[in-house]
Amino acid sequence: MVKKNRLSFLMTMLLFVSVFTAACGSNTNVPANTNGNSSNTENAATDEKVTISILSRASGTSPTAVAFQNLLKKFMDENPNITVVDESLNDENAFNNKLKTSLATGNVPNIWTNYGGEAFKEYATNIALNLQPYLDEDPEWSGAFLPLFDTWQYKDVKGTYGVPTEFYSIAIYYNKELFEKIGMSPPTTIEEMSAVADKFKEIGITPMAIADKENFRGGHMLTNLSLKKFGQSKTEALVTDAAKWNDPDMTSLLQLMKDWQTAGILGNNIVTTDNNTITANFIAGKSAMLYEGSWGISQLAESAIADKIGVIPFPAFADAPETKDLWFGGAGGYSVSKEAKGAELDATIKLVKFLTSVESFQYYLEFTKGGVYPVKMEIAPDAVDPITQAFAAAQASASGFKGEIYAYDPIAQLQDKVRNEIQGMFAGNSPQIAADAIQSFVQSNRK
Numbered sequence: 001m002v003k004k005n006r007l008s009f010l011m012t013m014l015l016f017v018s019v020f021t022a023a024c025g026s027n028t029n030v031p032a033n034t035n036g037n038s039s040n041t042e043n044a045a046t047d048e049k050v051t052i053s054i055l056s057r058a059s060g061t062s063p064t065a066v067a068f069q070n071l072l073k074k075f076m077d078e079n080p081n082i083t084v085v086d087e088s089l090n091d092e093n094a095f096n097n098k099l100k101t102s103l104a105t106g107n108v109p110n111i112w113t114n115y116g117g118e119a120f121k122e123y124a125t126n127i128a129l130n131l132q133p134y135l136d137e138d139p140e141w142s143g144a145f146l147p148l149f150d151t152w153q154y155k156d157v158k159g160t161y162g163v164p165t166e167f168y169s170i171a172i173y174y175n176k177e178l179f180e181k182i183g184m185s186p187p188t189t190i191e192e193m194s195a196v197a198d199k200f201k202e203i204g205i206t207p208m209a210i211a212d213k214e215n216f217r218g219g220h221m222l223t224n225l226s227l228k229k230f231g232q233s234k235t236e237a238l239v240t241d242a243a244k245w246n247d248p249d250m251t252s253l254l255q256l257m258k259d260w261q262t263a264g265i266l267g268n269n270i271v272t273t274d275n276n277t278i279t280a281n282f283i284a285g286k287s288a289m290l291y292e293g294s295w296g297i298s299q300l301a302e303s304a305i306a307d308k309i310g311v312i313p314f315p316a317f318a319d320a321p322e323t324k325d326l327w328f329g330g331a332g333g334y335s336v337s338k339e340a341k342g343a344e345l346d347a348t349i350k351l352v353k354f355l356t357s358v359e360s361f362q363y364y365l366e367f368t369k370g371g372v373y374p375v376k377m378e379i380a381p382d383a384v385d386p387i388t389q390a391f392a393a394a395q396a397s398a399s400g401f402k403g404e405i406y407a408y409d410p411i412a413q414l415q416d417k418v419r420n421e422i423q424g425m426f427a428g429n430s431p432q433i434a435a436d437a438i439q440s441f442v443q444s445n446r447k
Contacts, residue, residue, distance in 0.1 A: 048343040051083040052110040052351065055102070056165075056334075057095055059088040062298050063368040068355075071363065075354050082347045092214055103127065108337040110348045115332045116151030116162055117407035118239075119415065123161075124152065129338040130159030134349055144358050144375045148331040151403075162333040163356050164374035169329030169401060170220055170314060171394055173282070173290040173300060173387075177308045178205060186289070186312045190228070190256070193315060197265040200288050208289035209267025211278040218257070218422035219415070221291065223404045224314045224328045225253045231323040235405045245418075245442060246435035254422070254431035261426060270426045294329075294372065294391060301370055301385040311390040313397060329401035331374065410447070417441045 058068035065088075072084050087109055089095040095113075102108050108127055114120055120128075135142035135149075145164055152162030174186045182199040197207035212218045226234050230249060237243035244250070260266050267273070267287065275292075282290040283303045290296070291314075300309055316324030334356065340348050354360060361373040370388040384392075406414040421434040 047081065049081045049083070050344045050347045051085060052340070052344060052348050053085040053087055054111040054334075054351070055095070055099060055109040056086075056088040056111075056113040057090055057092070059086075059090045062090075063302075064295075064298055064364065065090065067364050067367040070367070071355060071360055075351060079347070079350070082351070084351060092216055108339065110337050110340055110344070111334050111352060112337075113165065113332060114162065114335055115330060115403070115407070117330075117403055118410050119407060119412045120152065120161070120335075121154055121157065121410065122412060123335070124154065124157055124159075127337060127339075128161040129336040129340075129345075130161060131163060131336060131352075132158075132160040134353075135160060135163070138353070141353055141357065144377075145356075146374050146376065148333075148374055151331045152333065152335070162335040163352065164331045164333040165356055166332040167329065167372070167374050167401075168293050168295060168332060169327050169395060169398075170224060170291070170293045171327075171391060172208070172312050172314060173292060173296065174310050174312060175282070175285065175288050175305065175308055176310050177305075178285065178288045186310065187315045188312070189318045190225075190315050191318050193260070193265065194263065196288075197263065201264055205285075206267045206281070206287040207265045208291055209273075209278050209281060209287045210270060210291050211273040211275045212270045212423050212426050213272055213274045215271075215419040215423040217275070217291070218426060219404060219406070219419040220293075220328065221257060222253060222418070222422060223402075225256065226250070226405055227326045227328055227402055228314060228323055229253065229317050229320050231320075231326055232402050235402070235408055238405060239409050241442075241446065245439040246432070251431055251435045254425060254434055257422070258425060258431050271423055297370060297385070297387050297391055298368065301387045306385070306387060309387055309390070311387070311394040313394055325397050325399040327395065327398040327401050328404070329398075330403035330407070333374075409442075411442065411445045413445065414438075414442065 054072075056068065058065045068088070069086070072086055076082060076084055087098070089098055099112060099114075102112075103123070114123075146167070148164040148167065149160050149162075151164070153160050172186070178200070179186060182196070182203065184196055184199055187193045187196050193207075200207045210217050210221065234243060234249065238245065238250075257266075261270060267278070278287070279290065279292070279296070279299060281287050283300070283305055285305070290300075300306060303309075313325075313327065334352055336348055336352060356375075358375050358377050361375050362377060364373065365383065369383075370385040372388065372392065404415070406418050418438055421429075421437050424437075425431055425434040
């Protein structure tokens with residue numbers, strides 16, 4: 001009984017502070033329209049037909065994407081004068097390219113997904129709507145969110161320019177059966193990774209393949225290594241130029257990634273392999289570990305090896321115990337174009353409130369049979385799949401969550417530069433060349 005109560009408490013608390021990923025399910029009972037109308041939208045004319053657009057990452061046939069599409073349909077059914085054009089794209093590169101094109105041409109969707117941070121500040125200043133008045137006038141809606149709004153807030157820009165829809169974090173999924181086969185436990189430190197990897201290579205199993213064709217994964221790995229080794233202080237030092245991207249600290253992290261590649265820990269053909277292949281190989285038992293975010297729960301929970309999958313935090317450095325529990329993670333959410341006026345604006349706010357209501361997040365949970373969300377709501381442990389539970393249990397050790405190291409820098413293009421240079425390193429460049437190129441770019445673009 002004590003263990004059961006402890007698990008119940010653990011899951012409730014963890015699911016309060018986590019977010020966005022889902023597992024298999026079939027419940028299609030979409031909630032009633034819970035749009036949290038403010039006085040503005042509640043009194044808006046209902047006979048004026050408007051069309052609004054949304055660009056998110058929720059496309060395709062995953063349970064989360066289907067739930068999103070069901071919610072859009074429900075919203076339009078209950079608001080027949082509002083047509084929602086769904087422009088969502090799941091692939092990150094395709095999404096980023098579409099968003100950049102939309103911003104460059106001035107054809108900004110009414111609602112779009114983004115991850116805030118310093119790079120978003122320019123958009124907050126120029127094209128995004130200040131949502132603070134809507135949050136203030138509807139405390140029932142705004143009060144349900146976890147404290148994640150600082151992602152879209154800035155010291156020198158008044159207002160709030162996004163609302164949370166997801167909270168992501170990165171962990172390592174592992175195949176319990178394969179670890180039993182080599183007689184070892186999953187690595188808790190970076191130093192243990194090599195010993196584990198050697199055992200797996202002896203039996204022809206890739207230790208932890210990654211796919212950097214979608215090059216954000218290399219950037220994610222560098223962020224995790226930096227946080228585990230130096231904590232957030234290194235990120236802050238890079239932003240203020242107190243540290244350099246090509247100093248011994250950062251170069252050593254890039255060298256570690258290169259060493260892992262050379263040793264075969266990360267698999268083969270890193271820059272030409274996509275994540276679908278990596279995930280499929282993990283499910284097929286060809287690799288022992290999968291370095292992936294909370295968004296991967298959905299596919300893994302409905303896989304044939306779901307009962308064999310465990311979850312561990314990204315390994316720490318043995319000589320940096322004070323930062324071992326810092327996790328790479330952050331909030332994603334919706335921002336709204338400030339170009340909309342009148343009935344179009346009312347409809348846009350109405351949809352944002354509907355999609356980010358507690359009831360809608362509860363629907364995601366019920367439909368997908370899993371997931372962790374950015375609002376305060378009661379969730380019973382037995383309502384979620386075992387992999388969600390394993391992820392939440394691993395995340396219980398987290399002392400905090402921090403975003404990608406370049407997300408805090410005002411140089412908007414730094415993200416692409418870092419990711420491209422890491423991809424180039426995996427393709428053959430040395431760590432020093434990659435580090436020097438990044439630092440040179442920073443020096444050329446620092447205001």
